[in-house]
Structures are given as structure tokens and as C-alpha cells.
Amino acid sequence: MSTALGPDGAATATHPPVDAAAAGSARPDPRRRPRRSKHRPVWEERPTALGTGAKVIVLALIVLAVVYPLYTVIITSLSTTAAVTQAGGLVTVPTEVTTAAYRQILAGGIVTRATLVSIGITAVGTLLSTTVSILCAYGLSRPTSFGHRPILFVLLITMFFGAGMIPTYLLVSNLGLIDTYWSLILPGAVSAFNVLLLRNFFMGIDPGITDAARIDGAGEWRVLGQIVLPMSKAVTAVVALFYGVGYWNAFFNAMLYINDNAKWPLQLVLRSYVLQGVTLPGSGVGQVDVATGAVTGLPVKMAVMVLAIIPVLVVYPFVQRHFTKGVIFGAIKG
């Protein structure tokens, strides 16, 4: 038995002592030299206890300022009306968890429809914007190509001078796009900034690689699809995120162009029924309990807010790691 277990057993048995010995020899006497972070450069002086304490407190407060509102909104959305009444408003300590609010707003009706509208607009818009931006950026990325300078200029002008709200509204109106979903996608479909972001990245790709493909007979479409794009996943993800977040979060264009509230996107529903407190027909949002004065619809309101945050929270971690130096230019605009 013991011989059959031999190697494994031996390994697990002997490992910790060996480790400890190695560590011991590397650090002769831990008590004499206080622990030093391996990340701290040798020349930097040790932080004072006071300084470190102050820093920890400030950073903790900053993180709390971001996290706490989200926490209390999410907890409230999962609370019962009774818990909200007891807390007198937003709930901080969860007592009873229920998904009643979510079931209520997702059972059909205006919030459900608005969520679907927002998802549709975001999906179609992001796909369209990202695609045309990539194409244009690649089309402008070769410094010797014909006509790229004037086209670039056409793009740049839109960054410095906007036509203004009124003429844009009149155009959308004259094109017959009022009360259509296209009015929420087309007018802002291209951000010159994102095109330039992509173009900068494409121009940084070693021309030797793309030229090799061309010599092997690949056309520009193929070079873009099979060589450039696979090398540009990170910047594409970031640009798609910028566009996607833009479509998801937009509310003013809908306020301008969509009069029919059956076509409202989620942000506009959030504004009317949660921020402005208009009663949402048949769903309890915004209703006030006459007897206690408490807002009974608060969990439902908070559930609408959570719905508006969820896509951002879901996508963010995947894209966030790409906010590196390569896309740092993005910060200027944001």
C-alpha cells in the first residue's frame, strides 16, 4: 500500500519542510529586518505609519463612495416592501431577499419592452458603428493611399465643429426618422474619435506583415479580415465598448426623436418613472402608500435601475483589462 502511493505521498509529505527551509535561508532573520514589500524600489524610503494609515483611509473612502450606492440600490431592489417601509427608504441591511420586483417588471409591460428596445438598439448600433469605423480606419491607415488626407480632414472637422441640435433635429425629422429606432442609431453612428483610435492602432502594425500577405496575393479585404483584425482584438473591444455604452446610456436622443412612449428605451423609462416619479401604469412604480407615506414601489424602482446597470457591469470586467496604454488616448475624450 505505502509503496504504491510512494511518489505522491513522499512528495506531499516532504514539500512543506523543504519550502520552509528555503524560505528560512532566503530571509535569515525576519525579526531584525522589518518586512519590505517586494514591489517597493530599494531607494524609496519606508512609509510612515501615519502616511500609510491616511492613505488607506482615503482610498477606502473613495472605493466606498463608488460601491456603497450600488450596494444599497441592489439590496433595495431585492427587498420586500415591508423591509423598505421598515427602513424608511433604501435598505442597507438585507432582511428578506425576494425577486418580486424583477418578476413584476419583467412580466411584460413598459419596462420589459423598454429593456428589449435598448438591447436591440445597442446590439444593432454597436455592430454598425464598430464595423463602419473599422473599415474606415483601415481604409485610412496606409499613408501612401490615394485621397486619405482629405477624407481624414472630413473626419477631423466633425470633432471640432458640430452642426448643432436644431439643424440635426430638422434633418432627422425631414428624413421621416421621427419615432423610428433608426433615429437613435444613425445620427450618432460614427465617432471620428473612435475611428482615429482604431486608425492609430492599425498604423502601428508592422507593415512587413501586411505587405507579406499582399505579396502572397491577399486583397485589402482579406488583409483586414485575416491579419489586421485578429491582431487588433483589444482595441476593437474597447471601441465596441465605447459605442455600446454610448447607445445603452443615451436618453436625450430618444427624448428628442421618440414621441411614442411604447418605443422608449430603458434610460428614458428610468428618467420618467424613477427620477421624475411618474406613476408607471400597472406596475406599482412610483406609487405612494397613503397610510405610511412610504414609497411602496421603491424595490421596483431600484430594480429598473439595476436593469440599467447590469449590462455595463457584465461587459465591463472583460473589456476593462484592455484600458492600457494602447487606448490611453481614449481618456481625453471620456
Next chain:
Amino acid sequence: MTTRTVPTDVTDHAEPVDRSGPGGAGPAPTGPPRPRRRSVWTRIKRDRSLLLMTVPVIVLLGVFAYVPMLGNVIAWQDYSPYVGILDSPFVGWWNFERVFTNPLFWDAVRNTLVITAFQLVFFFPIPIALALLLNSVITPAIRTTIQSVVYLPHFFSWVLVVTIFQQLLGGAGQLHRILEGAGFSGFDIMTNPDTFLLLITAQSVWKDAGWGIIIFLAALSTVDPALYEASVMDGANRWRRMWHITLPALRPVIILLLILRLGDALTVGFEQLILQRGAVGAGVAEVLDTFVYYQGVINGDWSFAAAAGLVKGIVSLILVLGANKIAHVFGEAGVYKRA
């Protein structure tokens, strides 16, 4: 899948390789006679795929950015939607006269500039301070975690941010309840015009100050650590190092952002303000963009609103070009490079 371009096309596209020097492979310099300047038509034919790729963006911008620029002619018309843009009568500079003699317009200008100035003082330095603070956190895991957290609110919509503030700090909000419990009452920051500047700046800080540090952190990451080490050898303490190494490294970025902010001086959080104009009133929340919206879309005075919008657009353009010029004079790179 097997669309192979003809060989001549390939050599044309491999131009950069040709220019790599006389030592390049093939019969480069004295090869077959090739015209130095190709005709326009040949170049268009050569780059047709690339040109084709830019078409969708050109069409979209052409329709939705450039046509409206032309649409600004209604600022010189007495436009009526029922008559149309082609048949509305021209009225010269009448609309601009009305704009410049309208006290509400000047109120909007004043509010806009006050908000810009206030945020320049109380918002602008915060990301810099935050970046310095975060840069001093040396454990990578902690630093990236905090970064992820503080970037996040940038991706929330203004509706959401304003709603969060309302729910936490508003009349029925959490803070209000706590203050009431402590004996203060009648305090509602969401509807108080006197504290409106503070409110919107706090909202902007909550939403965007975290995101603002990204560019400063990038600038800080390019600083050569040897500079710090050498200055320590020369006896510089941490404050002197910050003053003489860190802040100079940030200077170009700070100036760049100041230019951009100056160019945007007349644009202050339109979505943020239009959401709250109703609650605090037009007296403090009416800025140029909301003025244009209410005069045009709500009141239907299209030509007047277009004139106001055009004034704003042109002044903004002058501001950003001027700020850039100033930056060049002081030897900074600016937003765009000198041609």
C-alpha cells in the same frame, strides 16, 4: 475565397518595400521604366478597396454631420416647418440680433461660464491628485482593483447617476433621513438652487474623476525610475521628487486637458443639466445647450435657436483653435500637431 489579385497589383501595393533602398531585391532602381507620378485614375484604381472601405463613414458623416451644417442657414431665415427650409424667407441677421439682445441668452452664457469655472477649480485637480495617490500604491493587485472600481461610474448613464444622487441625497433620500433623525429638516440638495453648483460638481466627480486618472497614470508610467533613484542619491525627499520629477512629467498632459476643457468651455454636461433643470429651475440650470433645446424644440422658435446654437458652435471652435495656438506658443504639443 480564392480571389487572387493580379501580380501587377501586388507590386504596386508593395511600394514601401521598394523604397527600402537600392540594395533591395529585384531590379529596383534601373528596372523597367515606371512613371514617377501615376495618374490619378491609376491610383484610384490601385486603392479602390481602401477607398470603398471609407464610403460608409463618409456617407454617414455626410448625411448626419455635414448636411445639418448646411441646415444652419435657417439661422438667417424665418423658418417654419410648414413652409420648409427652401421656401422660408431670409431675414438677414435678425435672429442673431434677437439672440444678442435676449437677457435669457446672456443668463445661459453666464450660467455656462460659472459652471465651467467652478468645475475647473473643483473638478480638474481631483483626477491629478487621485492619480498621484494611486501611483503611490505599490502593490499591483490593490492598485488595479481600485482602478477598476473608480473607472466604473464613467460607464453609467447620467440618468442613473442623477437618480442615484436623488435616492441617496434627495428629499426622500437616505442622507435626508439621517439628517432629519439628527434634528435637521427641510434640507434637499436636489432642488436647492444655491447648492446646485456643488451638486453637479459632486455628480461629475463621482462619475468621471476616476476615469480621468487613466491618462495621468499612463503619463506617470512613462517616467524613468532612474530619475527618482538619482534624485534620492542627491538627497531629495518624496515631496521634492514629486515637485521636480512627477509633476513635470504630467505637465504636457495637464496642458492638453486644459486646452480641451477650454475648447469645451461652452459645453457643460448637457444631459446632466437637462435632467435637473426642472428640479432646480432655469435660473441656475439653464446653459447654452438647454437654452437652444427649449427655445427651438419646445417653443418652436427654430431659427432663433439655430442662431444661438451656431453662435455657440463658432465661439467653441475659436476657443479650441485659440487654446491650441497658445499651447504651441508655450512649446507644448497641443491637441493637433503643427502642420
